[in-house]
Amino acid sequence: MPPRRRWFLAYVWWLPLMMAAAEDQKGGSCSAKRCGNHTISRPFWLVDDKTGRSCGPLDFAVTCHSNRTPVLWSFGDDGFEITRISYEERSLRVVDLYKRNHLHNNTNSCHVPSWNASDQLGRLFRVDPVNLNLVLYNCTKVAAAVARRESALVQIRCGNKSNAFVRAGGRYDATDDYDRYHMEGCEATVVPVLGVHGMANASDYEQLISGGFLLTWQTDPLTKQIKKNTRIRMQERPHPTIEQPRLPTRKETHREEKWPDLVSPLKPSCRQRGPHALPLRKVEPERLPTENEYCE
Template sequence: MATTSCWFLAFVWAVWWLPLMLAVPEEQQGDGCSAKRCGNLTVSDPFWLPDWEAGRSCGPLDFEVGCFHDNIPFLRSSGFDGYSGFSIMNISYEERNLRVVDLHKKSDFNVPNACNFPRLNTSSKLALPFKVNNSNPNLIFYNCTKAAANPDWAMVELTCLDATNAYVRAGVRYDATGAYAGYALEGCDAIVVPVVSSAGSADSNYEQLIQDGFLLTWDPVTDPI
């Protein structure tokens, strides 16, 4: 009789508590984060700002947005640390575009009386869901061991006072395959930097072009099965 009573009580406990236990994960997961603001930017699905009070994530990790000093939105998957990574200027949810600034490239040319030649292509910092929008033209920076022979009309020498045999070429069309070998110069290291626009010819205002950012696009986010 005692055994039967124990089984009956266990059954009642299971019937009472099981629905509540199953409801907890659903409540924690929720239907995604609500729209939030960082500075002048409204962040909404598929992007999200973490809810530190709730202590949970509510979106794809690659789309997590941080808010530096409570007013600078940044793409966390770009490795943002305040000095490098991508800060976000604007997001077009309809066109799946976001305008970002590569802070490392920006700071490279923001040192008084000097500049640090960029080392990596901007695209090397992209997480998988993102790619450079093909509407962006490119700048190509060259760091050469000697003066470039017969530089063409699309190249100008860098204006940094400590730069020697360093050049920038404007107006290079975007190539999704990264086939820029036709722009290689002998004895020069080169990197590719996308920008929103350029004049299509040599332009000494490359610092401003980098500060104006460039466009990224993302693939549609599908719900996990």
């Protein structure tokens, strides 16, 4: 089946779960659950095949095979088996099930996938740079004859006569230019592996693939933005204010019973006008006029 058609069918199948996840996130996340020896908790969540209920982003969906094997959802056929998970370090060790199940001696024919591991992962996951590259080649008959003479290439041991090969690459780099692994007449696929003591021997490709590789994850940017906006709104709320003492109004300043001291210190010319004399100069509201503003 062509990759585009396979991804489209996977998208159609997961669309109801994606819509349900958006609704469920409004009401909170699901509680932690056990799958074999692993605890699956936020941000990961176990898929409920019976109810179709989901508890978070599709990237973190996990199915529990046979009630003992947690498998991370992917755009590929079989997903990634989780062998170790660290919530403190935000990392997990996974095994590409499709490659492990189709690239070994017990199969009648080789099925070398045409997509890299990074293409199968959700947008919130990254292949850790500690991994090494294992390069798989699916060659034509003519190219395979040439490849057999290459000392750096190891023929994949599956089927009666295999046109698939493998070689060890360098350190994994998401920005790496894979053109350096190009071979005429062959299709190359890059597989991250942890290796043994930082080394990868192409002859041990089955062991390397079964050993898995290291992934890290990051928080959903949308979730972080929602939390940030919530904090901003909380900060913008007005705090309770205490009423400050106010200045007396103009009418209050001319009432002798409340302000008897306003009359006595005035100049004689002011006293002649009486205690209710208006200021000769216009003053600002809420401010007591000075003596010069009363009389000149």
